[in-house]
Amino acid sequence: MPKEIEATSLRDLLCGSVNENHVGERVSVCGWVAKRREHGEHLAFLDLRDRSGVLQAVVEGSVDVRSEYVVRVTGTVTPRPEGTVNVRLATGAVELSDCQVEILSIADVPPFQLDDRVDIDEQVRLRYRYLDLRREQMQRNLRLRAKVNAALRRSMDAQGFCEVETPLLWAPTPEGAREFVVPSRLHEGEFYVLPQSPQIAKQLLMVGGFDRYFQIARCLRDEDLRADRQFEFTQLDLEASFVTQEDILDFVSEAVLDAAEVATGARPGEIGRMTWAEALDHYGTDKPDLRFAMVLQDLSEVFAASEVKAFAAPTVKALRVAEGASFSRSKLDALTDQAKSLGAKGLAWFRVTSEGLDSPLARFLSEKEVAAISSVDDAQIGDLVLIVADEYVEACRVLGALRVTLGARPVGEGPHHYVWVTEFPLFEGIDEDGNLQAAHHPFTMPHPDDLSLIESDPLKVRSQAYDLVLNGWELGSGSVRIHRADIQSRIFRALGISDDEAQSRFGFLLGAFKYGAPPHAGFAFGIDRLVAIFAGEENIREVIAFPKTQSGNDLMTGAPKSISERQTRDLHLRFAPKGK
RNA sequence: GGACCUGUGGUGCAGCUCGGAGUGCACGCCGCCCUGUCAAGGCGGAGGUCGCGGGUUCAAAUCCCGUCAGGUCCGCCA
Numbered sequence: 323m324p325k326e327i328e329a330t331s332l333r334d335l336l337c338g339s340v341n342e343n344h345v346g347e348r349v350s351v352c353g354w355v356a357k358r359r360e361h362g363e364h365l366a367f368l369d370l371r372d373r374s375g376v377l378q379a380v381v382e383g384s385v386d387v388r389s390e391y392v393v394r395v396t397g398t399v400t401p402r403p404e405g406t407v408n409v410r411l412a413t414g415a416v417e418l419s420d421c422q423v424e425i426l427s428i429a430d431v432p433p434f435q436l437d438d439r440v441d442i443d444e445q446v447r448l449r450y451r452y453l454d455l456r457r458e459q460m461q462r463n464l465r466l467r468a469k470v471n472a473a474l475r476r477s478m479d480a481q482g483f484c485e486v487e488t489p490l491l492w493a494p495t496p497e498g499a500r501e502f503v504v505p506s507r508l509h510e511g512e513f514y515v516l517p518q519s520p521q522i523a524k525q526l527l528m529v530g531g532f533d534r535y536f537q538i539a540r541c542l543r544d545e546d547l548r549a550d551r552q553f554e555f556t557q558l559d560l561e562a563s564f565v566t567q568e569d570i571l572d573f574v575s576e577a578v579l580d581a582a583e584v585a586t587g588a589r590p591g592e593i594g595r596m597t598w599a600e601a602l603d604h605y606g607t608d609k610p611d612l613r614f615a616m617v618l619q620d621l622s623e624v625f626a627a628s629e630v631k632a633f634a635a636p637t638v639k640a641l642r643v644a645e646g647a648s649f650s651r652s653k654l655d656a657l658t659d660q661a662k663s664l665g666a667k668g669l670a671w672f673r674v675t676s677e678g679l680d681s682p683l684a685r686f687l688s689e690k691e692v693a694a695i696s697s698v699d700d701a702q703i704g705d706l707v708l709i710v711a712d713e714y715v716e717a718c719r720v721l722g723a724l725r726v727t728l729g730a731r732p733v734g735e736g737p738h739h740y741v742w743v744t745e746f747p748l749f750e751g752i753d754e755d756g757n758l759q760a761a762h763h764p765f766t767m768p769h770p771d772d773l774s775l776i777e778s779d780p781l782k783v784r785s786q787a788y789d790l791v792l793n794g795w796e797l798g799s800g801s802v803r804i805h806r807a808d809i810q811s812r813i814f815r816a817l818g819i820s821d822d823e824a825q826s827r828f829g830f831l832l833g834a835f836k837y838g839a840p841p842h843a844g845f846a847f848g849i850d851r852l853v854a855i856f857a858g859e860e861n862i863r864e865v866i867a868f869p870k871t872q873s874g875n876d877l878m879t880g881a882p883k884s885i886s887e888r889q890t891r892d893l894h895l896r897f898a899p900k901g902k
Numbered sequence: 903g904g905a906c907c908u909g910u911g912g913u914g915c916a917g918c919u920c921g922g923a924g925u926g927c928a929c930g931c932c933g934c935c936c937u938g939u940c941a942a943g944g945c946g947g948a949g950g951u952c953g954c955g956g957g958u959u960c961a962a963a964u965c966c967c968g969u970c971a972g973g974u975c976c977g978c979c980a
Contacts (some may be wrong), residue, residue, distance in 0.1 A: 357940075365937045378940070389930090406938055414940085431931060433912060439941065440914040440929065445972050498980030518980085545979045663905075663976070763980045861973095871972065 338375020606722015646706025734858025798847025
């Protein structure tokens with residue numbers, strides 16, 4: 323018998339790999355007892371489970387093993403008797419007979435069943451994650467993740483990128499996401515922080531001459547958690563010198579398509595593109611889910627002189643909901659509530675019926691308005707048209723959210739629709755102090771055509787920043803970086819960052835740039851999210867071995883926990899009295 | 903910081919509107935029976951602070967208030 327790669331001193335084969343070709347061979351397998359079926363004192367069946375699957379062992383006589391006992395079974399691979407083949411089991415044509423059972427570990431009754439006959443509450447799964455990980459779903463998801471990681475590394479290597487590790491203990495850079503803080507023992511009152519991303523480190527690597535860098539990097543952000551956000555997450559982080567945005571998009575596309583090919587078995591076609599402005603206008607979001615159409619329509623001109631007060635706004639946007647005329651009043655009320663909670667003043671709805679528009683507002687509409695609404699997005703009888711009137715961005719965002727509510731399918735359904743969203747604005751809004759805020763980060767290169775607007779009309783300035791979006795999930799983002807001191811000073815000035823402040827915050831980066839910074843650009847995308855979508859999971863916890871709950875607890879270890887007085891003293895920490 | 907949903911033997915649920923004895927279902931567990939099962943089957947059995955605290959009531963799993971835990975979302979995430 324040729325030795326299998328999985329063979330060890332204790333086993334010859336994985337349970338799931340035993341098949342007709344092994345008939346007649348005497349083999350040992352190791353695993354957990356998934357199920358015992360006893361037929362009196364003369365016959366018992368054991369289902370043995372390891373990571374590869376389940377294999378039935380036939381034991382003559384009674385056997386004292388229980389569920390989840392760890393056993394080593396040595397037996398002869400035998401074709402199952404006529405009529406007892408189990409087609410639902412990959413190994414169902416054979417079984418181990420004449421078995422010798424060796425108990426390697428006994429086990430308590432597990433706190434939940436591992437056989438997937440019932441859904442288990444996630445709270446219970448997380449408390450006993452080590453048991454949960456034995457389940458097929460978790461085995462499949464984490465192995466898929468490992469394959470994606472391997473594919474990404476292969477792809478980056480093939481594209482000439484060099485993997486470099488950057489520090490986890492880094493300097494505070496008070497900007498952007500809230501950082502996790504690590505007190506220093508050797509330096510009283512001083513702190514490291516855990517990196518929210520290796521952003522500055524990788525730019526320094528560019529100055530250092532590593533003109534194609536990548537890393538599968540852990541990032542840490544002390545922000546509230548979500549289905550697609552954990553404190554710590556993993557990114558494929560990359561940066562390259564002597565490149566333009568086009569080069570970066572090519573590098574990342576290649577890596578993602580390589581990963582997709584490994585994960586799904588098919589290589590997706592070329593990744594499409596749209597500008598940020600198009601995404602907002604058509605889909606009401608910067609991360610459009612292109613698995614379904616439902617493109618927002620602009621009716622502002624039609625309603626520019628409307629008598630209807632509800633439509634007196636700079637922008638009037640409409641969304642057609644196919645076959646939505648059958649929505650109940652309570653469902654329409656719920657949509658209205660959602661629109662209001664998103665900041666809309668209201669939501670107008672119109673059922674398109676054979677007798678015209680059915681709506682509380684219908685009788686106030688002019689003929690021209692009725693005609694416009696009735697033909698929005700090729701509306702048909704039986705459809706529903708939703709209208710939001712507001713400031714432009716507001717109207718787009720509200721309808722965009724309703725579009726997702728009404729149209730989005732589960733993660734596991736439909737094609738994988740990648741899209742590059744380009745030309746993000748450089749600045750977004752103004753903070754409490756009246757300063758502009760960087761949309762991406764302060765080192766993002768403005769669009770070359772908009773350089774002259776930085777001082778005169780900053781909110782109009784487009785950037786060379788770009789996002790990769792898959793089925794409504796933001797996978798990641800990147801930008802061309804500023805490598806010229808003159809442009810960087812103009813941006814800092816616009817952001818209200820003084821020279822002194824810039825020096826104290828980013829001095830080491832700006833200092834490095836004085837010694838010859840190549841033009842460079844980069845990207846980073848979330849591997850947790852990518853794998854979750856490949857796995858058809860709505861939640862990245864399902865592709866993370868030991869995740870935190872939404873309130874940041876680890877239900878298995880009990881973290882976060884208090885530390886000993888000794889540790890507190892070593893770290894020079896004292897706690898303020900509770901409250902206030 | 904906020905909104906909504908959930909919490910009932912080990913597990914998953916029902917019961918909650920309309921208060922009346924911890925009532926029920928499925929799985930698991932324990933014992934006995936069973937020589938071809940694979941969601942094995944048959945018989946019997948054990949197992950509960952209805953998340954926690956307070957209130958209303960003659961009486962609370964059920965109604966009210968608070969709180970804790972889990973989830974989804976808003977804020978937040980350069």
